[in-house]
Amino acid sequence: MGLVQGLTEFLPVSSSGHLVLLNHFLHFNTESAVSFAVMLHLGTLLSILFVYHAKIRELAAYTIIACPRGIKREGFQKAIWEDDRGRMVLFLIIGSIPTALIGILFKDVFEKLFSNVLCVSLALLITGTMLYTTRIIKSRTRKMGVKAALIVGCVQGLAITPGISRSGSTISAGVWAGLDRDAAADYSFLLSIPAVLGAVLLSLRDLSSLLERDYLILGSGFAFSFVSGYAALRMLLHFIRIGKFHLFAWYCWAVGILGLAGFFWG
Numbered sequence: 001m002g003l004v005q006g007l008t009e010f011l012p013v014s015s016s017g018h019l020v021l022l023n024h025f026l027h028f029n030t031e032s033a034v035s036f037a038v039m040l041h042l043g044t045l046l047s048i049l050f051v052y053h054a055k056i057r058e059l060a061a062y063t064i065i066a067c068p069r070g071i072k073r074e075g076f077q078k079a080i081w082e083d084d085r086g087r088m089v090l091f092l093i094i095g096s097i098p099t100a101l102i103g104i105l106f107k108d109v110f111e112k113l114f115s116n117v118l119c120v121s122l123a124l125l126i127t128g129t130m131l132y133t134t135r136i137i138k139s140r141t142r143k144m145g146v147k148a149a150l151i152v153g154c155v156q157g158l159a160i161t162p163g164i165s166r167s168g169s170t171i172s173a174g175v176w177a178g179l180d181r182d183a184a185a186d187y188s189f190l191l192s193i194p195a196v197l198g199a200v201l202l203s204l205r206d207l208s209s210l211l212e213r214d215y216l217i218l219g220s221g222f223a224f225s226f227v228s229g230y231a232a233l234r235m236l237l238h239f240i241r242i243g244k245f246h247l248f249a250w251y252c253w254a255v256g257i258l259g260l261a262g263f264f265w266g
Contacts, residue, residue, distance in 0.1 A: 001019060001022060001036075001040065001221055002040055002043060002220060002221035002222065002223065002224030002225040002228070003224045003225070003228050004018050004019065004022060004228075005018075005019060005037070005040035005041070005043070005044060005221070005224075005225040005228075005229070006040075006043065006044055006047070006224060006225040006226065006227065006228025006229035006230075006231075006232060007228045007229075007231075007232045008232070009041070009044040009166075009167070009225070009229050009232065010044065010047075010167055010189075010229060010232040010233040010235075010236045011167075011232050011235065011236055011248060012127065012131055012165040012167050012168025012169075012171065012172075012236070012245070012248045012252075013124075013127070013165055013168070013248055013251055013252050013255065014120075014123070014124060014127055014162065014163050014164060014165040014166075014168070014252070015040075015041075015044070015165075015166075016037060016114070016120075016160075016161075016162035016163070017120045017123060017124050017127075017162045017163035017164075017165075017255075018255075019037055019040075019162070020113075020114055020115070020116075020117065020120045020162045020163070021117065021120060021121075021255070021259055021262075023114075023115075024115075024117050024262075025262060036218065036221065037114075038196075038199050038200055039218045039221060039222055040221050040222065040225040041196050041199065041200075041225075042196065042200060042222060042225075043221070043222040043223065043224070043225030043226035043229060044196075044225050044226065044229035045192070045193065045196045045197075046226045046229075047226050047227075047229035047230035047233055048189050048192065048193060048229075048233065049193075050230055051189075051230065051233050051234065051237075052186075052189060052190065055186070055190070056190070056193075058085060059085060059088060059089055059092075059190075062083075062085040062086065062089065063089055066085070067079060067080065067086060067089070070083065070086075087144065088144070088187075088190070091144050091145075091146070091148075091149040091187070092149075092187075092190060092191055092194065094146060094149040094150060094153065095149040095150065095152050095153030095156070095187075095191045096153060096191065096194045096195065096198075097153060098150060098153040098154040098156075098157050099153050099154075099156045099157040099191075099194075099195050099198075100157075100195075100198055101157070102154070102157030102158065102160065103157060103160055103195075103198060103199065106160075110160045110161060110162075113161055113162050113163075114162055117259060117262070117263045118260070118263050119161075119162075119163065120162045120163035120259060121163065121255075121256045121257075121258075121259030121260045121263060122163070122256065122260075123161055123162065123163025123164045123256075124163045124252045124253075124255050124256030124259065125252070125253060125256040125257070126163070126164065127163065127164055127165045127168050127169065127249075127252045127256075128248075128249040128250070128251075128252030128253040128256065129249070130168060130169055130172045131165075131168050131172060131245065131246050131248050131249040131252065132246050132249035133172065133176075133246075134171075134172050134175045134181070134245055134246050135246035137175050137176065144179065144183065144187060147177065148174060148177035148178065148179060149187075151173050151174075151176070151177045152170050152173045152174050152177065152184075152187060152188065152191065153191065155169050155170050155172075155173040156169070156170050156188075156191060156192070156195060163256075165252070166188075166192060166195075167185075167188055167189070167192075167236070168248065168252075170184075170187075170188040170191065170192075171184045171185050171188045171240070171245065172184075174187055174188060181240045181241075181243070181245060182240060182241065185236070185237060185240050189233070
């Protein structure tokens with residue numbers, strides 16, 4: 001499951017959807033499935049930190065050191081809005097707000113979907129359709145703005161639904177909002193960092209009890225999700241650069257159809 005989580009977290013095919021289907025068809029123990037999935041997400045979060053370490057270090061240094069000095073010396077407008085680093089930090093905050101609200105308000109609803117194979121299969125078909133639409137949208141170079149940040153943040157919140165790919169839906173949303181594919185991908189993966197950390201905080205109590213009795217299982221899942229996640233993230237960024245992002249739609253459609261077939265005739 002750690003291997004599947006890592007490979008499918010960044011490839012736009014829905015990691016949570018694959019974990020639900022694995023639980024159902026391979027009859028894995030589903031006890032504390034959501035907490036276990038959060039632990040696997042921590043592994044893939046670490047892979048994001050490795051790939052984007054330079055950008056993350058730059059934004060962290062700006063937020064802690066340069067931003068307070070800039071505001072004191074030049075004022076808010078120049079220190080944040082007219083600085084690319086400040087704008088990115090601001091847009092990450094803006095994008096995280098709708099994600100947090102959706103996650104907190106509808107947490108119980110989304111958790112129930114983790115045992116619903118029918119909903120997951122239909123959501124995979126929706127993910128495939130979203131991915132394919134990026135093929136017909138011409139790549140633009142519009143700068144990141146508040147509207148785009150809110151759109152991507154809302155979509156990321158809805159992507160808590162198992163079967164809706166977080167990376168696929170948020171990158172697609174960024175392209176719909178006018179960003180070029182590289183910029184949409186960078187924003188998507190940076191925005192996932194506070195989202196995963198928030199999910200960990202919400203599941204901290206269940207996760208701590210799970211760690212006490214199953215730490216070897218959780219540790220191995222974490223390690224495999226990190227290694228496979230790193231490889232998958234590098235692969236996805238390559239596909240985005242060569243303009244083949246939409247090809248993953250066919251895989252999502254195939255898995256969604258197989259899931260429906262298994263649900264109705266399995």
